[in-house]
Amino acid sequence: MLNPSYRFETGAATHHGRVRDHNEDRYLAAPEHGIWLVADGMGGHFGGDVAAQILVDETASVHRAATAPDLHARFHDRVARANQAIRDHSDRHEGATIGTTLAALLIHDRRFLVSWCGDSRVYLLREGRLHQVSRDHTEVQELLDTGAITEEQAENWPRRNVITRAIGVHDEAMIEDRYGDLQDRDVFLLCSDGLTGHVEDDEIATHLRGQAAQRACDALLDLTLERGASDNVTLIVVRCTFKTLVTPEQTAAGRAG
Numbered sequence: 001m002l003n004p005s006y007r008f009e010t011g012a013a014t015h016h017g018r019v020r021d022h023n024e025d026r027y028l029a030a031p032e033h034g035i036w037l038v039a040d041g042m043g044g045h046f047g048g049d050v051a052a053q054i055l056v057d058e059t060a061s062v063h064r065a066a067t068a069p070d071l072h073a074r075f076h077d078r079v080a081r082a083n084q085a086i087r088d089h090s091d092r093h094e095g096a097t098i099g100t101t102l103a104a105l106l107i108h109d110r111r112f113l114v115s116w117c118g119d120s121r122v123y124l125l126r127e128g129r130l131h132q133v134s135r136d137h138t139e140v141q142e143l144l145d146t147g148a149i150t151e152e153q154a155e156n157w158p159r160r161n162v163i164t165r166a167i168g169v170h171d172e173a174m175i176e177d178r179y180g181d182l183q184d185r186d187v188f189l190l191c192s193d194g195l196t197g198h199v200e201d202d203e204i205a206t207h208l209r210g211q212a213a214q215r216a217c218d219a220l221l222d223l224t225l226e227r228g229a230s231d232n233v234t235l236i237v238v239r240c241t242f243k244t245l246v247t248p249e250q251t252a253a254g255r256a257g
Helices: 048-060 068-091 139-146 151-155 201-208 213-226 248-256
Strands: 006-015 025-030 035-042 102-108 111-117 121-126 129-132 176-181 187-191 233-242
Touching: 006 025, 006 213, 025 048, 025 233, 035 048, 035 187, 035 233, 048 068, 068 102, 068 111, 102 121, 102 187, 102 233, 111 121, 121 201, 129 201, 139 151, 187 201, 201 213, 213 233
Parallel strands: none
Antiparallel strands: 006 233, 025 035, 035 102, 102 111, 111 176, 121 129, 121 187, 187 233
């Protein structure tokens, strides 16, 4: 059994938004394999949607893993394959800049891995508090990290949407990982920047608290669309609930009673 300790409730939604005429976002929700992923393609008519789909297709081939390290190793292998396949696609289009962001959640038993590249994000709602697990790979984040600009300046920085990493852009996939232990009632949100460009963290937390996964997705998507949805928007919500395991002895005792 992939996860004898936890059960997962998954919700997902994607939309091309109010301005773009097509959707370059893609997502994967495979709770049976312990993998959830959001990819935001870049490349326009040269194939941003193709890049995102390549990443989804490669990671979907991981299937079931025996252990958490096995799952993580298979995932990293598939991301590396996707990186090369996207570069090959770029070469067939005269070297056009084509790539995709990555925001992924992997779970095996009680361990999780968050993996990301670019500005798609992963959040964790734990005990009612929202934490941004990923950290944007953007020019503006680098400036913030070095103290070159303030949070207030970052809000209106002219190049705030310029990313510094993407799958398929460099020779190797420059992903970042963060590991952790699951807790009962943890809620994860994976999303493209089409959501975070319009919705604040406190609003995200409000919608994640106490709502079913799909209802939370639908509500956050509706809010983004109401505010203009200037980009494609994609999100996945994963609610984790600890299973109450009943031993054979408890079952026998219950029957005897």
